[in-house]
Amino acid sequence: MTKRPDPASLLSDPAPLIRTIPFLDSAAAAVPVLTDRQRHDLAAIATKLRLPARMKLYQEGAPATWLFIVAEGAVKSFRDLPSGKRRVAAFLFPGDIFGLAESGRYINTTQAITRVTLYRIPLDQLTELLRRDAELQFTVLCKVTHELREAQRRTLTVTRRDAVGRLAMFLLMIKADLAGAGAEADTIPLPMSRSDIAGYLALSLEAVSRASAELERRRLVKFESRNLARILDAKRLGALAAAV
Amino acid sequence: MTKRPDPASLLSDPAPLIRTIPFLDSAAAAVPVLTDRQRHDLAAIATKLRLPARMKLYQEGAPATWLFIVAEGAVKSFRDLPSGKRRVAAFLFPGDIFGLAESGRYINTTQAITRVTLYRIPLDQLTELLRRDAELQFTVLCKVTHELREAQRRTLTVTRRDAVGRLAMFLLMIKADLAGAGAEADTIPLPMSRSDIAGYLALSLEAVSRASAELERRRLVKFESRNLARILDAKRLGALAAAV
């Protein structure tokens, strides 16, 4: 089930280990890229895992000992609220990092949506590595900063009042996340269930369903199946998403 | 208006330059603290600013050249949406960093709420410094990771359906943010306007007003003045906030 990955494979296309995104990102700043040496160092402490769909990776509140990086597949990160509702914090795709913790414990529960391949890195060893290699750490800093921007964008999505608009933004977000990951340009894979989407958008299951129907009625999107959407009118869909 | 701060003052209580928070935060990881050397390096490139209330610090979309750190006062970070609504991304208090950018441009507009004292650091010099000093960078990484956690918590606040609950969470959040910053234990300073709060909570101005009235009616909170709230029943207020 687990084995050491060889260094070279750690950052090979089409699933780079860390998608490099400029940090605070003055135009002048060069985009950080992992060197061979860094890939080697990471590979030395990482374990490659292949796990089946629906497997829980860790539970909210469990001691946080590892950081994970998605290589293939999709993962969801969520929390169950006292009210019984489930809030999905994020959907994670190849290149995404997860394992956010506080006071030594994981904040969310994470679960594989599809069959997944992951890199699992012990936090203590990673910490030590980052303290030694400022360049590598800078790459991670860029990554986390990017997550922060995403989180702000998500807040924007979720604070919209209309379900259709939220769903439109969600579809375009997933499309952007999966760009180049083996999907056609106007096609959006939706590995997660409607109820997961509802949890992410803070809508009821029914509202997501109705919003999907509405998008089809307006001929903006066609839902080919439960797990695949096709964009029919990218321009108007984009306009709807932008009309916050 | 601007002058070089002396190194020692950069990280003196009660307004530490960077509030140190454990990163991915395995219980074992030591809490990063700035060394004298690091304070000195930062002070060498930082400029101390004192600015009046209501001053805009930068506009959304402007080229991002500086990072800011709040030393005294309160700042708001917001965006105006096409619909005319204004979404407040964050309120920033002493110890908070701001200046989040993407593709070399600031994402939000920021404006002083009260009179403020800030440290302004050129991004290119900071970047260079971080690349040299892994320990310092680690502190920043912890800080950004903390912001990420906060962003997730905020999403939780904003996705609640009831205005009273959102306001309760907001009050406790501000209280936590300002803990130890010269406020009594059961007292919450609210330097921002109702309309700013509305923008943060994604509620209408009126809803915030009604929710405040409701909190008073239930005798959970007393609004001493427009800018000061007093907690009357911390236990029940906490229960309300937790009942997401």
Add this chain to the structure above:
DNA sequence: CGCGACCTTGAGCACTGTCAACGCGGGTGG
């Protein structure tokens, strides 16, 4: 083929948004 999980559709209700009018309070100028 049949079961079960997931999804869709419908009716009534609760909540906030919107529009509009009123109240308060600090600052200004006569």
Add this chain to the structure above:
DNA sequence: CCACCCGCGTTGACAGTGCTCAAGGTCGCG
């Protein structure tokens, strides 16, 4: 010292939107 004014906040009525509860439909897998 007082009257005025304007920004900010409060309160009320009504409409819009999603949530809840309930029933029926569809797809995939054993």
